[in-house]
Amino acid sequence: MTAPDLTDGGAxxxxxxxxxxxxxxxxxxxxxxxxxxxxxxxxxxxxxxxxTVIESAASIGASVAVADRGQFAVGVNNQTDFxxxxxxxxxxxxxxxxQQGRTLQLWLVTLTRADDGKVVARGQxxxxxxxxxx
Amino acid sequence: MTAPDLTDGGAxxxxxxxxxxxxxxxxxxxxxxxxxxxxxxxxxxxxxxxxTVIESAASIGASVAVADRGQFAVGVNNQTDFxxxxxxxxxxxxxxxxQQGRTLQLWLVTLTRADDGKVVARGQxxxxxxxxxx
Amino acid sequence: MTAPDLTDGGAxxxxxxxxxxxxxxxxxxxxxxxxxxxxxxxxxxxxxxxxTVIESAASIGASVAVADRGQFAVGVNNQTDFxxxxxxxxxxxxxxxxQQGRTLQLWLVTLTRADDGKVVARGQxxxxxxxxxx
Amino acid sequence: MTAPDLTDGGAxxxxxxxxxxxxxxxxxxxxxxxxxxxxxxxxxxxxxxxxTVIESAASIGASVAVADRGQFAVGVNNQTDFxxxxxxxxxxxxxxxxQQGRTLQLWLVTLTRADDGKVVARGQxxxxxxxxxx
Numbered sequence: 001m002t003a004p005d006l007t008d009g010g011a012x013x014x015x016x017x018x019x020x021x022x023x024x025x026x027x028x029x030x031x032x033x034x035x036x037x038x039x040x041x042x043x044x045x046x047x048x049x050x051x052t053v054i055e056s057a058a059s060i061g062a063s064v065a066v067a068d069r070g071q072f073a074v075g076v077n078n079q080t081d082f083x084x085x086x087x088x089x090x091x092x093x094x095x096x097x098x099q100q101g102r103t104l105q106l107w108l109v110t111l112t113r114a115d116d117g118k119v120v121a122r123g124q125x126x127x128x129x130x131x132x133x134x
Numbered sequence: 135m136t137a138p139d140l141t142d143g144g145a146x147x148x149x150x151x152x153x154x155x156x157x158x159x160x161x162x163x164x165x166x167x168x169x170x171x172x173x174x175x176x177x178x179x180x181x182x183x184x185x186t187v188i189e190s191a192a193s194i195g196a197s198v199a200v201a202d203r204g205q206f207a208v209g210v211n212n213q214t215d216f217x218x219x220x221x222x223x224x225x226x227x228x229x230x231x232x233q234q235g236r237t238l239q240l241w242l243v244t245l246t247r248a249d250d251g252k253v254v255a256r257g258q259x260x261x262x263x264x265x266x267x268x
Numbered sequence: 269m270t271a272p273d274l275t276d277g278g279a280x281x282x283x284x285x286x287x288x289x290x291x292x293x294x295x296x297x298x299x300x301x302x303x304x305x306x307x308x309x310x311x312x313x314x315x316x317x318x319x320t321v322i323e324s325a326a327s328i329g330a331s332v333a334v335a336d337r338g339q340f341a342v343g344v345n346n347q348t349d350f351x352x353x354x355x356x357x358x359x360x361x362x363x364x365x366x367q368q369g370r371t372l373q374l375w376l377v378t379l380t381r382a383d384d385g386k387v388v389a390r391g392q393x394x395x396x397x398x399x400x401x402x
Numbered sequence: 403m404t405a406p407d408l409t410d411g412g413a414x415x416x417x418x419x420x421x422x423x424x425x426x427x428x429x430x431x432x433x434x435x436x437x438x439x440x441x442x443x444x445x446x447x448x449x450x451x452x453x454t455v456i457e458s459a460a461s462i463g464a465s466v467a468v469a470d471r472g473q474f475a476v477g478v479n480n481q482t483d484f485x486x487x488x489x490x491x492x493x494x495x496x497x498x499x500x501q502q503g504r505t506l507q508l509w510l511v512t513l514t515r516a517d518d519g520k521v522v523a524r525g526q527x528x529x530x531x532x533x534x535x536x
Contacts, residue, residue: 004175011171013180015149037145040193041138043267046147047189047209052182059174059181075181076372077345077394079213079481081508081526083501098524099485103371104344104396106483122500124483126345126394128372133177210506211479211528213347215374215392217367232390233351237505238478238530240349256366258349260479260528262506272443279439281448283417305413308461309406311535314415315457315477320450327442327449343449347481401445 006060018053018093025065028057028095031114035088044085050111050121051080057095058107058125065100066129073105073127080123090114104128140194152187152227159199162191162229165248169222178219184245184255185214191229192241192259199234200263207239207261214257224248238262274328286321286361293333296325296363299382303356312353318379318389319348325363326375326393333368334397341373341395348391358382372396408462420455420495427467430459430497433516437490446487452513452523453482459497460509460527467502468531475507475529482525492516506530 006023015037020030032053040046055078062073092112099106104126111121141154149171154164166187174180189212196207226246233240238260245255275288283305288298300321308314323346330341360380367374372394379389409422417439422432434455442448457480464475494514501508506528513523 004177006175008175009180010173012149012183013174015146016182039144040147040190041140041143042197042206042208043138044208046143046186047193047212048150048182048186049146051185051189051212051214052180055181055185056174063176072176074176074178074219075216077213077215078181078185079211079347080185081211081500081528082209083508085208098483098521106485119500126483213481215366215394217374232349232387240351253366260349272445274443277443277448278441280417280451281442283414284450307412308415308458309408309411310465310474310476311406312476314411314454315461315480316418316450316454317414319453319457319480319482320448323449323453324442331444340444342444342446342487343484345481345483346449346453347479348453349479350477353476 006063013056016049016052018056020060023060023064025061026097028061030057030093032091032093034086034091044087047082050082051078051123053093053111054078054080054109054123055125057093057109058127061095061097062105062107062127065105070132071129072132073129075125076128077126078123080121082121084118084120086113086120091120098124140197147190150183150186152190154194157194157198159195160231162195164191164227166225166227168220168225178221181216184216185212185257187227187245188212188214188243188257189259191227191243192261195229195231196239196241196261199239204266205263206266207263209259210262211260212257214255216255218252218254220247220254225254232258281324284317284320286324288328291328291332293329294365296329298325298361300359300361302354302359312355315350318350319346319391321361321379322346322348322377322391323393325361325377326395329363329365330373330375330395333373338400339397340400341397343393344396345394346391348389350389352386352388354381354388359388366392408465415458418451418454420458422462425462425466427463428499430463432459432495434493434495436488436493446489449484452484453480453525455495455513456480456482456511456525457527459495459511460529463497463499464507464509464529467507472534473531474534475531477527478530479528480525482523484523486520486522488515488522493522
């Protein structure tokens with residue numbers, strides 16, 4: 001199997017609204033326009049939005065990094081810290097590798113509020129390099 | 135403000151498909167019917183689905199636990215481990231507190247594949263008790 | 269190389285005072301007698317003591333589990349939560365696997381205050397199975 | 403009570419060999435000279451050494467940051483990633499805050515091998531600000 005279109009997932013992924021821009025094996029960027037669709041019952045952006053965007057950005061970068069070897073990267077652990085509540089506005093996404101080994105990778109993803117440059121959430125994803133199916 | 139309907143969030147939360155059953159301050163249960171809507175571009179359930187359901191279940195339980203004090207609980211950290219890939223089927227959700235302090239709570243959430251009882255993902259959420267808005 | 273004596277490390281490890289009892293590939297137990305030697309400058313047991321004991325117990329169990337294959341297990345990530353401060357007394361250690369795959373393992377370690385059975389700290393260690401040196 | 407000497411703990415802490423240099427509320431640096439005293443039974447530096455140094459550096463900085471308020475900071479969670487094995491040599495320590503709130507702080511600590519500048523381990527510590535005893 002060749003690698004799939006990295007932005008083409010199901011309805012849940014689409015509901016995050018994450019729009020990747022740069023997608024390389026050492027850097028993934030993009031943005032999310034946040035609003036009421038992303039809210040918890042308490043009226044702020046759901047922590048799962050941040051965790052999901054972090055997981056996506058790290059998975060894209062880590063998978064691009066090993067595509068030449070016929071591999072992709074699957075998340076083993078996602079560890080997300082929520083630093084500031086947010087209700088709406090643009091969120092800038094930046095994912096970079098901390099470690100890229102033969103078997104494992106570790107990516108750090110920072111989510112920044114576009115209007116003031118403050119970090120809203122940050123997470124790290126541990127991934128395992130595995131063969132592409134098929 | 136009184137506590138909101140704990141299952142009433144935005145479109146993103148609805149896209150998880152998490153249906154809570156029991157919702158108390160020491161135990162939250164529920165289920166998710168997983169399928170292609172939850173998939174990554176690689177055709178398995180997105181790790182963000184698990185992280186989001188874990189965040190939701192822990193937040194509900196922790197918020198119920200402190201509602202009497204005019205508080206709710208906001209996630210500070212979500213730490214999710216992905217143990218087995220899954221493509222479809224029912225996922226059973228069980229959230230229980232590890233610690234319930236005056237300021238902080240720690241909840242453990244286990245996601246189990248209904249058809250064979252195997253744990254698919256597990257996570258823990260650290261939450262801070264804060265005053266209900268308004 | 270054959271597997272080393274699993275309790276024979278350097279002075280730092282000895283300073284933890286961790287005394288393993290049962291050491292199998294699916295369960296490690298033991299105890300630590302805590303006191304002033306384990307204190308921070310603020311007079312309570314240093315969080316590093318808990319993290320180190322958790323790392324040791326998980327590493328022993330995970331390494332025993334794969335010794336037959338000529339492997340041992342190296343820690344990739346240690347995630348420890350500190351639930352209650354403690355100044356002295358016996359701490360009971362229990363380590364059990366959450367996942368034991370071909371490449372990776374995940375162990376959960378619970379540290380319980382012997383005098384009242386309360387959990388003082390808990391941690392999980394992600395380990396990678398690698399060939400024994402030599 | 404006034405704040406204690408931040409480098410004056412028990413025998414366990416001394417066994418890490420961590421020597422702080424700069425100690426402010428927004429930055430802690432220092433070094434550790436690693437060798438056989440820090441080894442696991444498998445002959446590499448014990449992961450607990452890294453976790454403990456990370457815990458110490460973060461606790462010092464976070465406590466200095468709130469000392470003016472009559473508080474110090476206690477670790478709630480320590481999350482350490484082990485990136486490269488090391489057997490001996492100098493380790494440089496750098497701790498910096500990610501978040502410093504009224505109740506909680508989050509510090510990131512990076513441990514770098516002095517001879518080639520590579521990151522050996524990194525961790526983050528979540529801490530709670532609490533009143534100084536007495």
